[in-house]
Each structure stands twice: as structure tokens, then as C-alpha cells.
Amino acid sequence: MIEDLTPLMTDDFKKERIDSIMETARIDGKQYGTPLGISSRALYYRSDLIKTPPKNWDELLQMAQEVHKKDPKVYGFVIPTDLTAGTDELLNFIYQGGGTMVDDKGKLTMDSKENIDTLTFLSKFKGIIPDPISMKRSDQSKMFINGNLAMFISGPWEKEEMDKNKDKTPYEVAMLPKGKKESITLVTDSYVVSSLSSNKELAYRFIEFMGKADQQRPVSKEYGWYLVTKAEEADKRFKEAFNQPFYNIMKLGHAEPKVSNWDEFDKSFTIAAQKVLSGKANPKEALEQAQKENQQ
């Protein structure tokens, strides 16, 4: 019930925007929205506990084990798995593992070999991560600031709180550790027009106005979002050292899976990961069950 904006979209407007980001709101070649916000991820780590950040998955696991072994009160790493935000965080690993959730034809690939391998890798964190079932993304920085966590993956919005506590818990940011390849989930929010609207063209003109770099820039800056227009590429803030790991990985990003029922997909995939991380099911069983639930 969302209007296809393709016929209304001018070439000039399309030229101003980054195509890989526009792709996140495109289905079967039809542009249903224009992204207004995009977030990115990097690895936050305790610079006093970890001298060189992990570059790949094996190093990440090894460092997580070492930190926790050295001081059992400090967890080396954490994997958010709660139902509100777990999926996007887990999808980073799925894409880095070379997997997808949906293939080019729209067919579900949740139980693919690549995804089973990824969850098998994540299952190695069992016992060295806190609460493998309902850890919230927002709890990670709290644990870090409290001195109970050495590494976590999150967005640039954590900076303000992390800076306030830098004396007690010094930190740095680094690129996400590489799996089979480097990648990240591109999570976007988009402007859309309802198909029931009686003023579709007028609504679209408003979107086009808001989507211009001059209007977009203050919105993105305020929310800590990354660029959606080509004009923003030259902005000073993306050249800052803190923003580099977030900015660089975006070029290797992969859109969120375009599934017919996100809530159902979200829930079944998160539950599959929870089962694996808590040892209640093996990766193959858990992902097959999730795939089955989404096919019903």
C-alpha cells in the first residue's frame, strides 16, 4: 500500500543520490521510497585493555576469550539478540559470512550453508558473552561504561556517552572485524507516499524538497546518520578520525532483506540465533525452523 515513486522521480533527483543507498528502498526495480537516514557500525574497544583491535573473526573470538579469562568480571564481547534490535546486528555477521537471507529472485535463503557456518562461528562465543538471549543493543554501552565489557559493535550515536566516560573507560573505534568478507547491513529509514493519498504528486514534491542535500544535511548531522546524497561526501565530518571506520565500511554494505513480513522474519531469525547462542539448538536446526516459519 506504498506508492511506487518511479514515475514521479526525476533524473536530476536520482543523480543527486547514492544509488547503493537508494537500492535499499527499491523492490523489483520500483522505487518505493527515498532514504532519509542511514546508520553504520564500527567496533568500539577498550584501548587500555586491547592494544590492537581484531581485524577478523578469529582474532575477535581469541581476544574475547583472553579478556574474559584474564578478568571474569569483564566480558570480551557481546552479541545483541533481543527482539527489538538484534536482527540488524546479527545480519552484519550474516553478510560478512558471505550469506544472504533472500536471493535475487526473492526466495528465502535463511538456512543456507553460509548462514549455518556464520551461526556456527557465533556459537563459539557461548559461555564468554553475557545474556545470549535478551541482550539489548542499548545495554552494550552501559556495560562498557561500567567497566564490564571490552568490545562491542554499535553506531556513532554512542560517542557522546562514551566521551563523557573516557577517563574511566578509554575507547577507540575500528572497522568491523572481517569474516569471509567485509560487509555491513545498510539500515535505512525512508520517506514514502501512501497509495491511498489523494495528493500523491504534492507529497512526492515535498519528499524531493526534503531530500535535497541542503535540507538533508542538518537532519543527518543531528541524528548522527551517514550520507544519502552525493553532495554530502565532501562534508568535513566524514573526514574525522572517529567517523572513518563507520564511513569506509558503508561502501561494502548490503541492504536489509526485503521480506514480505519483516516482523515475522525478525522474530524467527532472532529466536534462531538465541537458540544457537544458548545451546538450545544447533545452527542447522535453528535456521531450518526459522525458514519454515517464514514460508508458512
Next chain:
Amino acid sequence: MRTKKWVPYVPIFPAVIFIVLLYGYPIGLTIWQSFHEVHLLNDKMNFVGFTHYQKIFIDPGLYQTLAITVKYTVVAVFLKIGLGFLFAFLLHVKIYFKKAFRFLILNPWAIPQVAVSTLWRWILDGNYGYLNYYLVKLHLIDKPIAYLSSPTWAFFSAAFVDAWLGISLVSMILLSGLEAIPQSLYEASRMDGATEIRLFKDVTIPGLKRVFLSVLALVTIWTNSFNVIFVLTQGGPMRATETLILRIYQEAFQRFNLGISATLSVITFVILSIMTVIYMLGMKENE
């Protein structure tokens, strides 16, 4: 002068209309929707006959949900009645500050369920909750317990909070039952040499039987708490607290399957109606 037969029905007519509109319409609409594919964004409804019922009855998920619902009800009802009776009994015997205790015991019932559940979510939080904090501080446990994120703990935690909310009412009803037992029966039995245990077994329990059965039936019917589970666990972790009422909500507002949600509501309505009939028959028999 003979009054016409229809005259007594006139004064109750507005009430009948009110009840039909308030209860009859939503129930009728739910039954109607259970036979239709309902589209959310327009008024279209396609008749699908018994398709939703077929789909639900062959889905193993339904039986899993029903099993969780039954287990949850049994645990919550057991706690409500067990603890409710204990508090009623303590308030019945001669103690100091009786009125203050009565006031305190009514408190959980007076606070909105969502507020109580939110408070318990803070208390039971695995990482930052008060309960873990004090238990660790008192050296009663070595490491925090995941009350809301371990499937077994979450199930019992939700059932406990549900029971905590219902204990007030149960204890007040049972207390009124205890106070209705004539004192003369106790006095006569004591004169015959009955011990306190014998008094409890042969006077208190038989005297409370009718009230107890009513409470059991009512509490079983009412233990369908959406608020508590939704606030504490949202049906998780790993569907461990996904009761029928949660499933109805999820089908409607997460999967947007209004038809399936309506069908599950009809099934729940039938189950609760059967229980209500049993309760009413029991009451009639006791009369």
C-alpha cells in the same frame, strides 16, 4: 388488574440494547472475521469459509501455545490460590495491625497492571535488577540469574507476577468465606475435644468449599493476562511465555493476519465459555 406479559421487559430493554452493542457486536464481528480474509487498509473482506480453522488446527504451533497456556494457568492459579489462602488465613486469626495488613494486601490490586509489570521488570532485570543486586550482595547467589531471559525462569517469573496481582482478590474472597463460617461450629468442636488440625480439616475446609470452588473457577477464567506477559517478556524468550492471548495479539498486530487472530479469539471464547458453564452449573448444584 392483570399486567401485560411484556410490561416487565420494557424497563430492561435499554440494558439489553446496551449489552448487545457492547458485547454482542464485537463478538459477532470477531466470529464474522474468522471466516474472512481481512484487509487492513481497506474495507475488503473475502469469504474463506473454514480455511482459518483448518490452518490453525493443523499448525503444531497451536498445540504448543495451548500447552504453554495450560501450564501457565495451572502455575499462576496454584500460586494465587495457595498464597491467597495463606494470607486470608493469616488475616483471619487474631493478629496485631490486622487492618493495616488488609490494606497492604489490597495494594497490588489497586495499581494498574502495566505499572506493576513494569516495576517487576525492573526488579527482575538480569543485569541491573534489584533482586539480583540484593541476592548477590547477601551472598545468596554467586552470579546474577536471568529471570526474564532464561525460558524456564521467564515462564515462572511471569506466572509469579501474574499471581502477585491476583492474590489480593483471592485472599479477600477467601477471607470473607472464612469469616462466614459460624464461630459456634468451632466452639462446639473444641468442647468435643477437637485439635486445631482437626478443626481446620473438618470445619474450615468444608465451610470454605463453595467459596473455594467459585474462586478456583473465576481465577482460572481470569488468568489470561496479556498485560503482564507483554510487559515482562513479550511472549519470549524463545516463545516460552507465548500464551494464546499473546498469540492473538501477535497474529493481529505483528503478522497482520486479522482473520487468523479472530479465529484464535473464537477458540479462546469457546474454551472460556465452556469453563463459565461448568462454573455456573457448579454454583447451581451447590444451591
